[in-house]
Amino acid sequence: MGADDPYYVKSVEKTFAVLGAFTPEHPRHSVSSVAAAADLSRAAARRFLLTLCDLGYLSSSGSLFELAPRSLDIGSAFLATLSLPTLAEPHLKALAAELGETTSLCILDGMHVVYVARVAPPRLVHVSVNVGTRFPAWATSMGRVLIAALEPEAREAHLNAVELKPYTPHSVSTLDELRAEVELAGSRGWARVSDELEGGLRGVAVPVSRYGSVVAAANVSLQMHRDPDESLEETVVPLLRSAAQRITADLNIR
Template identity: 65%
Template sequence: MEEQPAYFVKSVEKAFDVLLAFTAASPRLTVSQVAVKADMTRASARRFLLTLTDLGYLRADGPQFELTPRSLDIGQSFLANLTLPRVAEPHLKSLAARLNETTSLCILDGTDVVYVACVPSPRLLSVSISVGTRFPAWATSMGRVLLAALSEPELQAYFDSVHLQRFTERSIGSVDQLRAEIDSARVKGWSMVSQELEEGLRGVAVPVWRGNDVVAAINVSLQTHRAPAEAIEKTVVPLLQDAARQIGNDFGGRQAGLSKAAGQR
């Protein structure tokens, strides 16, 4: 076992072990259960549980203990400054550098996708998109992975209200075609839209999961002559998925099981 530094207070570590024993799957625990989860004796677990109860972080209900709202105080200062764009930015910068292309983070707002973070390509010639830019969700790769995360009633309501138009001759022309693309994005866990919004431009996107919820999509914009469509699944998609996983983890999704794939909904 790695030796701890001289300043290390073992009892603090143990106190957090006890608090972290309580999870969404195990919100109420007995002394014996905490002892097992925190790897300590039953007597030690009891002392920690009673102390944390006296401090207001736990409450006792018969033989069981559970967290109280005061436990939220521990992370409140951090959460107050936690925004998805801020969390995503370093990962988007890393992705842009690796791909040498523009990367973005988008959310669904009504029938549109809205860019909430964007890192331009390191190259001088890049796609010109800024925070606040909006596009019809149906015409973009980001929109299709976000639409794929909707419930069936929500998606049907979207189809009932959407108005399709031809941006290029490659644009989808019917709701049936759109539904097929959205279904494909749900199964694959990613989407690619090629020259449907603008000639010469291809977009690839994957969802950002926070636990079991899709909170955003990340996208890379590629000029068609720089990235053959057949190579994107092997070269670009894995990098996007890795960045999305890191963003979701940093945004609080790790313990809730972010690795759940879109196709398993």
């Protein structure tokens, strides 16, 4: 299935390319920047932008456009029908309170992980990661757990499609290194990423399953000054695994 099939509507693809240009890093766009991001002519980009404004999905101020509240409708309907975040949240809250750290649940969507639930203890300074936030899967502990759970052919295809980027000096820099990290995550059943996606932060993740298949990853975000990496398997991983097992148990009775 794809663009060559007779049912395929190119205008729908272009519409979502325009919407997809608006990201946390680039929340406002001009006609020209949307045209470049969506690979459209300037005239076509302008027509799409104005139509989306008329429909309420975008708003404009002068020459700049940004997402409007109605754009939330696209994702909220999906989240409302997804039982996973609802079932996971009480267990994530309990774990966040026990550890005093932020807990999350992510799913794999193509080359990215997407946050579908997130709980931060009140004492923590707010970090701009919310439900719906996406990160490159390869650079996160959640992503490595989820990549490891893919069937061998799909896992290899995913790894071969990764575009490595040095987010920090500690980011994995070669495909062989990444493959080794993913294999380690699969063999021990959990993954740790330290100081790779953002300086000063670590993540630990374990899989969440439904009827024997991994469907998500539960995660704890840790400051670098907390327990040394060597002790996380004894201090954090057992509590995280226990929470993931409770989420899995709830999923399996639905």
